[in-house]
Amino acid sequence: MARIVGIDLGTTNSLVAYMADGRPRVIPGRNERTMVPSVVAMTDNGLIVGDPAKEHLTRSPERTVYSVKRFMGKGLEDVQGELAYFPYHLTEQGGVIRIKLGEKTYSPPQISAMILKELKQRAEAYLGESITKAVITVPAYFNDSQRQATKDAGMIAGLDVLRIINEPTAASLAYGLQQKIQGTIAVYDLGGGTFDISILKLKNGIFEVLATNGDTHLGGDDFDRQIADLFVKEIREQHGLDLNAYPDHMQAVRLEAERTKIRLSDELKTTAILDLPEDNGRYSKDLTRDQLESLTMELVERTLGPCRLALKDASLTPNDIDEVVLVGGSTRMPLVRRQVQELFGKQPHCELNPDEVVALGAAVQADILSGGTTDLLLLDVTPLSLGIETMGGVMSSLIRRNTTIPASAKEMFTTYVDGQTGVDIHILQGERELVKDNRSLARFRLKVPPLPAGVPRIEVTFLIDANGILNVSARDVRTGETQSLAVKPSYGLSDDEVERMIGESFKFAADDMKARQLIEARTEAEAILMATEKALKQGSHLVGEEDLSSIRASMAAVEAAKSGSDHKAIRAKIADLEKATHHLAEVLMDTSLKEALENKKLSEIT
Amino acid sequence: MDHHTHSTAGPRELQMARSMCWHCQSEVAGEYFCDRCVKVQPVSKELDYFTCLGFPRRLTIDQRQLEAKFYDLSRAFHPDFYQNKSAAEQTISLGNSAMLNTAYRTLRDPIERAEYLLDLEAGSVKEIRNSPPAELFEEILELQDTLNEYRAAGRAPEAESPLRAKLQSERNILEQRQRDMETTLQRLFVQWDALQDRGEATDQARIERDRILKQIRENLSNRTYVKNIVSDLVSTIG
Ligand SMILES: Nc1ncnc2c1ncn2[C@@H]1O[C@H](COP(=O)(O)OP(=O)(O)OP(=O)(O)O)[C@@H](O)[C@H]1O
Numbered sequence: 001m002a003r004i005v006g007i008d009l010g011t012t013n014s015l016v017a018y019m020a021d022g023r024p025r026v027i028p029g030r031n032e033r034t035m036v037p038s039v040v041a042m043t044d045n046g047l048i049v050g051d052p053a054k055e056h057l058t059r060s061p062e063r064t065v066y067s068v069k070r071f072m073g074k075g076l077e078d079v080q081g082e083l084a085y086f087p088y089h090l091t092e093q094g095g096v097i098r099i100k101l102g103e104k105t106y107s108p109p110q111i112s113a114m115i116l117k118e119l120k121q122r123a124e125a126y127l128g129e130s131i132t133k134a135v136i137t138v139p140a141y142f143n144d145s146q147r148q149a150t151k152d153a154g155m156i157a158g159l160d161v162l163r164i165i166n167e168p169t170a171a172s173l174a175y176g177l178q179q180k181i182q183g184t185i186a187v188y189d190l191g192g193g194t195f196d197i198s199i200l201k202l203k204n205g206i207f208e209v210l211a212t213n214g215d216t217h218l219g220g221d222d223f224d225r226q227i228a229d230l231f232v233k234e235i236r237e238q239h240g241l242d243l244n245a246y247p248d249h250m251q252a253v254r255l256e257a258e259r260t261k262i263r264l265s266d267e268l269k270t271t272a273i274l275d276l277p278e279d280n281g282r283y284s285k286d287l288t289r290d291q292l293e294s295l296t297m298e299l300v301e302r303t304l305g306p307c308r309l310a311l312k313d314a315s316l317t318p319n320d321i322d323e324v325v326l327v328g329g330s331t332r333m334p335l336v337r338r339q340v341q342e343l344f345g346k347q348p349h350c351e352l353n354p355d356e357v358v359a360l361g362a363a364v365q366a367d368i369l370s371g372g373t374t375d376l377l378l379l380d381v382t383p384l385s386l387g388i389e390t391m392g393g394v395m396s397s398l399i400r401r402n403t404t405i406p407a408s409a410k411e412m413f414t415t416y417v418d419g420q421t422g423v424d425i426h427i428l429q430g431e432r433e434l435v436k437d438n439r440s441l442a443r444f445r446l447k448v449p450p451l452p453a454g455v456p457r458i459e460v461t462f463l464i465d466a467n468g469i470l471n472v473s474a475r476d477v478r479t480g481e482t483q484s485l486a487v488k489p490s491y492g493l494s495d496d497e498v499e500r501m502i503g504e505s506f507k508f509a510a511d512d513m514k515a516r517q518l519i520e521a522r523t524e525a526e527a528i529l530m531a532t533e534k535a536l537k538q539g540s541h542l543v544g545e546e547d548l549s550s551i552r553a554s555m556a557a558v559e560a561a562k563s564g565s566d567h568k569a570i571r572a573k574i575a576d577l578e579k580a581t582h583h584l585a586e587v588l589m590d591t592s593l594k595e596a597l598e599n600k601k602l603s604e605i606t
Numbered sequence: 607m608d609h610h611t612h613s614t615a616g617p618r619e620l621q622m623a624r625s626m627c628w629h630c631q632s633e634v635a636g637e638y639f640c641d642r643c644v645k646v647q648p649v650s651k652e653l654d655y656f657t658c659l660g661f662p663r664r665l666t667i668d669q670r671q672l673e674a675k676f677y678d679l680s681r682a683f684h685p686d687f688y689q690n691k692s693a694a695e696q697t698i699s700l701g702n703s704a705m706l707n708t709a710y711r712t713l714r715d716p717i718e719r720a721e722y723l724l725d726l727e728a729g730s731v732k733e734i735r736n737s738p739p740a741e742l743f744e745e746i747l748e749l750q751d752t753l754n755e756y757r758a759a760g761r762a763p764e765a766e767s768p769l770r771a772k773l774q775s776e777r778n779i780l781e782q783r784q785r786d787m788e789t790t791l792q793r794l795f796v797q798w799d800a801l802q803d804r805g806e807a808t809d810q811a812r813i814e815r816d817r818i819l820k821q822i823r824e825n826l827s828n829r830t831y832v833k834n835i836v837s838d839l840v841s842t843i844g
């Protein structure tokens with residue numbers, strides 16, 4: 001079987017890992033760094049991803065996308081509260097957020113796909129083989145739409161996503177394998193954008209998740225925001241400047257806030273420095289760890305509620321937890337460590353690099369799927385209850401949260417009116433009583449043969465697969481026939497749209513390639529024009545008038561082609577110009593040889 | 607919407623289907639795999655959860671054995687191990703795993719297990735009474751009054767505290783009752799298992815069987831009722 005890689009598609013950083021000799025390893029890039037910043041920038045020369053894109057955050061903030069994971073599987077109304085924080089322009093189409101970059105708009109799965117492609121290429125270059133299959137991780141508390149969006153991203157990137165696995169459980173696989181941890185463990189994962197807590201039982205190679213909880217909108221980004229808000233407020237007070245009018249400076253503030261936060265994990269005191277726009281000089285701020293902790297305390301405390309709920313759902317108390325594992329960059333914060341230690345009453349584990357452990361676990365799961373590792377098995381759960389809308393806008397639960405997956409439930413439907421030919425079904429996810437307080441997942445219409453009321457019997461099976469993704473099928477009990485369902489996702493791309501994006505993604509790749517070729521051709525044209533000018537200055541007297549006019553004509557042709565966008569035309573004119581300058585080059589070479597013999601340096605001539 | 611857990615196909619027919627391999631049509635003697643082509647076989651939807659996990663229909667189950675069996679079967683059925691197999695086998699693996707997970711979840715919890723067994727032996731258990739148990743009737747009426755009074759008092763602390771103390775003591779009494787019910791249930795479970803173990807087919811055994819099932823049903827409904835009252839109480843007084 002072809003190799004399967006493991007991918008951690010993070011809010012801030014993404015990584016790719018593979019398994020070799022029974023050990024998971026993270027694949028480094030050319031710069032030896034293992035993390036690819038989850039940043040995509042649209043530049044004049046096309047799209048770029050990762051470290052180089054990060055440099056565009058302050059240069060062209062409106063065209064540089066970061067933290068796109070926060071928008072996966074969401075509609076615009078879900079993120080209304082934080083729109084002001086993002087310098088790029090968001091719209092919505094068909095219940096899916098779209099990001100405007102220059103002329104085009106992109107869905108979050110398309111942006112994520114660009115990051116996935118970068119990781120794919122990285123793996124291909126490192127392993128020297130083509131990579132088409134992957135396991136991708138998601139926060140455990142991701143709902144169905146967010147999982148589906150992640151799967152769509154994989155498909156758009158040209159990857160066969162064999163499994164979506166939960167980040168904390170992936171981390172537990174890495175710990176179980178590498179550190180031989182056993183017993184009841186709690187995995188606390190606080191990253192850039194999301195928080196997860198999972199409680200598992202590890203016994204004889206089985207990793208059984210007992211309960212999971214979290215907040216898909218809580219992470220390091222929110223800490224940074226607290227600090228950034230303080231900086232912006234102080235700059236307004238001290239300098240009378242509203243930085244909100246300067247998107248590039250706002251990005252600089254955000255990045256400096258993050259650096260300050262990170263420094264304060266090691267130091268007790270640090271100074272943040274920011275250049276202000278329009279000759280307003282500099283802003284500098286001394287910040288202590290204590291100050292940072294009082295700014296972020298409330299956010300860190302917000303992680304404790306989900307921890308308690310997960311314990312309760314697992315029918316456990318903190319004393320029953322044998323080991324606590326820390327995952328995610330934000331768990332480097334001393335405040336976070338203290339709070340976790342206090343809640344569970346034990347020293348947490350952090351032997352494995354918290355940035356890499358999720359990707360390592362994804363590689364282990366990939367190896368299980370490809371049949372390499374046979375003694376480990378992950379039994380995960382669905383994080384949210386699944387149900388359907390019933391009379392009076394109430395949700396009726398079919399599969400409870402924390403049910404081991406795969407999980408299925410059957411429901412029988414019939415009609416209320418004679419001759420009724422359809423039943424509308426609305427699928428929901430969430431823990432609340434009323435439909436309006438839960439997440440709408442999808443709707444579909446069940447086809448029913450026209451019969452007296454109550455006679456039709458259609459059995460609908462709701463099946464949550466091992467990816468935590470819902471599949472629905474229906475069967476007419478009277479005829480035994482199954483019917484295909486056109487399920488319309490409430491917050492997701494339709495199958496057709498995904499198909500189109502897969503196509504476009506290849507086209508984009510082609511566009512990107514074209515853009516690169518054009519840039520290269522133009523650069524070359526410029527170089528040859530300059531060299532020709534120089535040669536003419538030195539040797540126009542050495543060639544005839546005919547040569548000179550043909551050279552001038554060819555130069556004009558190159559110049560004209562260069563301002564067009566056809567790289568082939570540019571190359572053709574370059575070739576013409578090379579031909580026209582052939583004689584001139586020869587005589588110059590002769591002269592230079594002569595002069596070289598007279599001990600003159602070649603470089604002074606050409 | 608109508609809830610039906612039983613489909614209409616007869617058990618005989620399915621018995622037949624189960625004994626023949628879906629792939630090579632040879633007889634399947636082994637538990638879940640064909641002896642000849644080693645392909646995984648679909649767990650019959652008619653199979654009850656006890657049989658699925660290889661346990662007799664008893665109300666006392668060794669948790670460790672149950673878990674061990676669940677883990678074994680998970681290793682046999684989980685989709686992770688069918689990635690390189692045919693689409694048909696992948697579908698069976700998915701269906702079997704889902705069934706296994708439901709079976710384990712049901713049998714793991716003693717109350718769910720009893721409700722399920724009741725359902726198997728004596729039809730649906732879902733018609734749980736909504737009226738309070740007769741012997742608790744007076745007590746619960748009074749409790750409802752006190753609860754209403756307490757809620758009406760709102761945040762006024764002087765009115766709150768005596769009511770609160772009263773509710774607290776009610777809570778203790780009800781929780782004691784819950785514990786008593788658990789003990790009674792436990793005793794009935796043991797009686798049921800003993801009767802099954804004896805395996806007698808006499809009229810007297812049948813009467814005894816119906817008596818135990820009826821009592822279990824009574825107790826389960828009362829328990830649910832009291833449990834709801836207690837959680838209401840707890841959420842009110844905090
Ligand atoms: N030493 C540190 N102290 C405090 N925070 C840190 C430190 N190092 C990294 N972080 C923060 O960790 C976050 C990134 O962590 P990580 O790479 O685990 O997130 P992610 O996997 O991209 O996000 P998510 O899992 O939420 O999708 C950033 O917010 C970063 O600022």
Ligand SMILES: [Mg+2]
Pocket residue numbers: 008010011167191192328358
């Ligand atoms: Mg992460």
